[in-house]
Amino acid sequence: MIFVAGRELTLGSKGVLISAVLLTGFVIGRQLVTLRENTRLNAELRAFSAELEQRVSERTAQLRQSQEALSASERLASVGTLAAGIVHEVNSPLGAIVSASETLEAQLKEEALDYETLKSILPIITRSAWHASRIVQTLRGYSRRSQPTLHPEILSSVVQDALLLMDYQVRSWTNVKLITEVDADSAVVVCDRNQIVQVLINLLTNARDAMPGGGRITLRARQTESSAVIEVADQGMGIAPENLEKIFDPFFTTKSIGEKSGLGLGLSIVSEIVRGHNGTIEARSDGPGRGATFAVTLPLAQ
Numbered sequence: 498m499i500f501v502a503g504r505e506l507t508l509g510s511k512g513v514l515i516s517a518v519l520l521t522g523f524v525i526g527r528q529l530v531t532l533r534e535n536t537r538l539n540a541e542l543r544a545f546s547a548e549l550e551q552r553v554s555e556r557t558a559q560l561r562q563s564q565e566a567l568s569a570s571e572r573l574a575s576v577g578t579l580a581a582g583i584v585h586e587v588n589s590p591l592g593a594i595v596s597a598s599e600t601l602e603a604q605l606k607e608e609a610l611d612y613e614t615l616k617s618i619l620p621i622i623t624r625s626a627w628h629a630s631r632i633v634q635t636l637r638g639y640s641r642r643s644q645p646t647l648h649p650e651i652l653s654s655v656v657q658d659a660l661l662l663m664d665y666q667v668r669s670w671t672n673v674k675l676i677t678e679v680d681a682d683s684a685v686v687v688c689d690r691n692q693i694v695q696v697l698i699n700l701l702t703n704a705r706d707a708m709p710g711g712g713r714i715t716l717r718a719r720q721t722e723s724s725a726v727i728e729v730a731d732q733g734m735g736i737a738p739e740n741l742e743k744i745f746d747p748f749f750t751t752k753s754i755g756e757k758s759g760l761g762l763g764l765s766i767v768s769e770i771v772r773g774h775n776g777t778i779e780a781r782s783d784g785p786g787r788g789a790t791f792a793v794t795l796p797l798a799q
Contacts, residue, residue, distance in 0.1 A: 587632055590625035597621045632661060645689035645773055649798040652725050653683030655690055656718050659697035667701075672711025675701075679718040684725035685798040692770045693795075699763045700729040700791050707733030707789065724776075725797060730790040736782035744780050764791075771795075 597618045604610040656679050660667075667675050686693075697716075704714045712732035719726055736744060745768040764780075771778045775796055782789040 587629050590629040590632075593625040594622050594629075597625075645692055645770075647687050647689055647774075649685050650688050650690050650693075651683055652686055652718050652720075652727070652795075653679050655686075655688070655693050656683075656697065656716070656727070658690065659694045659701070660716075662694065663698060663701060670705055670711075673705060673708060674713050676713060676715045677717075678715065680720060683718055684720035684795075686725045686774075686795045687798045688774050688795060689770075693774075696767050696770055696793060697727070697729075699767050700793075703763055703791075704729050704731035704733065704789075707731050707735075712788075720797070723797065725795045727793040727795070728790055730788065732788045734789075735785045735787040736780060736789050737785055741780055741782065745778070767791075767793075 601610065601614070601618055604614060656677070660677070667673075701714065701716065708714070708731055714732075715728070715730045717726075717728040717730075745764050768778050771793055777794045779792045779794075780789060781792065
């Protein structure tokens with residue numbers, strides 16, 4: 498006999514109570530089973546998450562290595578393109594040195610060498626030697642693959658390095674005029690000089706490729722209140738609005754199959770370098786056939 502609060506339960510009440518007890522036991526048992534299952538699933542999920550994180554880390558490292566290898570390949574291809582021009586640029590000062598030296602040698606043989614002749618010829622030899630040396634040093638630094646080394650650099654000097662390497666190539670461009678608008682008192686930025694030279698070479702080459710029929714390329718470098726800005730503007734094929742967000746993606750290119758082009762990595766590498774300098778890069782265009790402007794913003798040196 499069962500009593501609740503001093504009262505004897507009826508048969509129906511007993512059944513209800515027993516059912517409630519059984520239901521409570523079933524619910525508790527079910528919750529215990531669910532708790533154990535959840536604990537097991539959580540352990541499996543944590544293990545899977547750790548494994549996935551490890552795989553993502555390994556894949557990211559592999560992709561970074563692949564990107565570095567492709568970047569080196571792109572740079573070597575660029576060096577190959579510049580090689581003929583560099584040879585021509587170096588030959589010019591070397592020719593001046595040889596000519597001046599032969600003049601001195603001839604006058605020495607004739608015992609006609611005087612102070613005024615030395616005064617006029619020796620500066621030619623000195624300037625030409627330094628010019629050839631600067632070309633070689635700039636090319637060597639540009640072609641060397643290394644981790645970025647950041648130093649305060651005068652932006653106008655960095656721009657001049659890029660123009661020095663590209664001088665012969667620019668002069669060989671048919672129906673293309675390059676205009677430079679660089680502030681005389683240019684900004685000082687913290688950068689890897691060779692990497693920013695690569696950025697400029699890639700942007701100028703990209704602008705030339707966008708103008709198969711010729712046109713004008715404008716290279717600007719200026720300082721704002723908080724940053725330094727480099728702009729390369731062309732009068733070429735322009736960029737469709739839907740491609741403005743894709744233009745910096747690896748392997749993205751608007752060039753047709755078989756058309757002379759690289760791997761579609763030039764702008765991707767530019768974007769990666771700029772991000773590594775805590776800068777930004779933006780592509781602007783009013784649409785196909787209306788040219789494009791690429792603006793690189795770099796923080797000023799403190």
